[in-house]
Amino acid sequence: xxxxxxxxxxxxxxxxxxxxxxxxxxxLIKQAEAVFQVIASPDNPIWPGWDATDTPIxxxxxxxxxxxxxxxxxxxxxxAYAGPLKFGNSAIFVHSGKTQIEWxxxxxxxxxxxxxxxxxxxxxxxxxxxxxxxxxxxxPATDKIADLSYASLRADPYDQMALxxxxxxxxxxxxxxxxxxxxxxSVRSYPCLSVANNLGLALEAEALFEALTAGDETxxxxxAKRWLAVRLERRAMLSDTAIAYEDANEFTEGLAKYxxxxxxxxxxxxxxxxxxxxxxxxxxFNQKVAYREKLLKxxxxxxxxxxxxxxDPYGTAPVxxxxxxxxxxIAALLDQLDRDWKEKIKDPSLSLTDLAAASLRLTESEQxxxxxxxxxxxxxxxxxxxxQKLAADGQADTQRRLDQIIAGPNTLLVLDFSNCLDKRVGLxxxxxxxxxxxxxxxxxxxxxxxxxxxNGKHSFAQTTPAPILEDRKExxxxxxxxxxLDLVAIRKLLGDSASxxxxxxxxxxxxxxxxxxxxxxxxxxxxGKLLIKxxxxxx
Numbered sequence: 360x361x362x363x364x365x366x367x368x369x370x371x372x373x374x375x376x377x378x379x380x381x382x383x384x385x386x387l388i389k390q391a392e393a394v395f396q397v398i399a400s401p402d403n404p405i406w407p408g409w410d411a412t413d414t415p416i417x418x419x420x421x422x423x424x425x426x427x428x429x430x431x432x433x434x435x436x437x438x439a440y441a442g443p444l445k446f447g448n449s450a451i452f453v454h455s456g457k458t459q460i461e462w463x464x465x466x467x468x469x470x471x472x473x474x475x476x477x478x479x480x481x482x483x484x485x486x487x488x489x490x491x492x493x494x495x496x497x498x499p500a501t502d503k504i505a506d507l508s509y510a511s512l513r514a515d516p517y518d519q520m521a522l523x524x525x526x527x528x529x530x531x532x533x534x535x536x537x538x539x540x541x542x543x544x545s546v547r548s549y550p551c552l553s554v555a556n557n558l559g560l561a562l563e564a565e566a567l568f569e570a571l572t573a574g575d576e577t578x579x580x581x582x583a584k585r586w587l588a589v590r591l592e593r594r595a596m597l598s599d600t601a602i603a604y605e606d607a608n609e610f611t612e613g614l615a616k617y618x619x620x621x622x623x624x625x626x627x628x629x630x631x632x633x634x635x636x637x638x639x640x641x642x643x644f645n646q647k648v649a650y651r652e653k654l655l656k657x658x659x660x661x662x663x664x665x666x667x668x669x670x671d672p673y674g675t676a677p678v679x680x681x682x683x684x685x686x687x688x689i690a691a692l693l694d695q696l697d698r699d700w701k702e703k704i705k706d707p708s709l710s711l712t713d714l715a716a717a718s719l720r721l722t723e724s725e726q727x728x729x730x731x732x733x734x735x736x737x738x739x740x741x742x743x744x745x746x747q748k749l750a751a752d753g754q755a756d757t758q759r760r761l762d763q764i765i766a767g768p769n770t771l772l773v774l775d776f777s778n779c780l781d782k783r784v785g786l787x788x789x790x791x792x793x794x795x796x797x798x799x800x801x802x803x804x805x806x807x808x809x810x811x812x813x814n815g816k817h818s819f820a821q822t823t824p825a826p827i828l829e830d831r832k833e834x835x836x837x838x839x840x841x842x843x844l845d846l847v848a849i850r851k852l853l854g855d856s857a858s859x860x861x862x863x864x865x866x867x868x869x870x871x872x873x874x875x876x877x878x879x880x881x882x883x884x885x886x887g888k889l890l891i892k893x894x895x896x897x898x
């Protein structure tokens with residue numbers, strides 16, 4: 360047994376390769392090293408109890424290369440790196456070719472070889488995603504080129520380090536600060552275009568900005584109370600589901616954004632490693648004030664609805680992204696209100712808003728007065744007009760998107776699951792690409808969407824991203840295929856050259872842009888429309 364285990368362990372240990380080239384941005388490795396010099400310690404100065412010493416890192420460039428750092432059991436396809444790049448005393452492993460993550464810009468945490476791992480997309484991958492967003496913008500090409508500044512192309516070294524700290528904190532959060540994640544399906548009913556809600560958020564932005572830039576404690580608390588008064592007024596109009604969605608993402612993403620802010624505080628005055636000076640725009644660890652100002656301005660702009668997120672001002676992308684900044688701002692405020700808040704937030708029944716409210720002790724009479732005061736802002740009337748226009752334009756744009764799905768130029772695929780015994784759908788989508796049409800209908804976009812029913816016996820998976828409409832009342836999914844198919848093509852796909860109606864079992868249908876699998880279906884094709892009825896699943 361001992362000898363067998365020894366042989367197995369020998370097989371698992373990758374062979375060292377001096378000649379393995381590093382194809383990801385090597386500066387990311389050194390920037391991550393600088394961050395881990397702060398967070399990989401029992402005395403982490405950003406968050407008590409957070410020690411990232413055992414947190415592995417993966418840096419990847421899609422289908423080109425992935426680097427694993429500090430991972431105790433990399434797969435056999437990884438080779439130990441023996442070149443000149445170092446990451447403290449941690450081992451570096453390299454794998455070139457097909458990567459485990461194939462999409463650009465996936466900065467996150469996920470299970471890699473059985474261990475929750477910090478994931479960082481390569482500089483080129485993030486840049487490609489940003490440029491893709493610019494190309495998808497409907498502006499004329501000349502306007503896009505004008506917007507393509509050198510600053511937007513350059514990878515900001517401080518943002519890179521902040522991103523690494525942000526995602527590393529998620530690993531700690533998920534492991535130690537245990538509480539339920541946001542129910543991302545609830546974003547479908549969030550009132551993205553509500554004039555009252557969006558006005559309230561703009562007023563919150565002003566009060567938070569004033570509180571966090573106040574020169575003394577009295578001014579800070581006065582502005583903080585005004586923020587809380589506006590928030591309580593705004594949230595009185597929201598459903599419990601919407602409030603829970605805000606609270607959960609302010610905890611998850613807002614605290615990680617707060618970590619970015621605190622990282623620059625801790626790095627201030629430290630001596631950077633020599634390699635960091637090779638990064639464009641790096642001027643040393645003296646950016647505490649400038650970086651704080653940058654993030655607070657971003658908070659203000661996002662909550663006021665002034666930031667273009669995924670080229671969609673009307674859907675959930677700006678809704679979810681602003682929670683990064685509102686959560687960051689409330690956490691920064693709590694630093695001044697309650698020195699023990701990081702211990703208290705471990706209680707899953709408490710939100711950041713709850714902790715702030717406990718410290719500020721706002722009375723009902725104060726709330727009424729402060730809401731009126733907030734609405735006396737000089738820009739309030741113009742904000743009302745802006746939010747009303749946003750709502751009207753959003754409704755028109757939603758109708759345009761509906762028309763593009765239902766009456767687009769390609770073949771319309773309709774998946775009808777009204778006959779399924781269990782109509783619950785497991786849906787894979789990004790909360791940054793959701794557009795609520797009404798209480799029953801939702802449009803998903805941005806990434807390939809997948810769904811499964813009846814314990815996976817029926818499923819579909821887009822192979823290329825395309826807007827897809829879910830109708831929870833009629834139990835339908837509708838999407839445009841990537842091509843327009845005629846009856847001849849459909850018959851060829853189904854292996855039947857005689858009809859336009861079929862009944863099949865154990866279906867696996869590879870359509871342009873989507874794959875459909877089902878144990879039992881009825882299929883009908885009329886010009887421009889392919890209807891697939893999913894039948895009760897067979898064993």
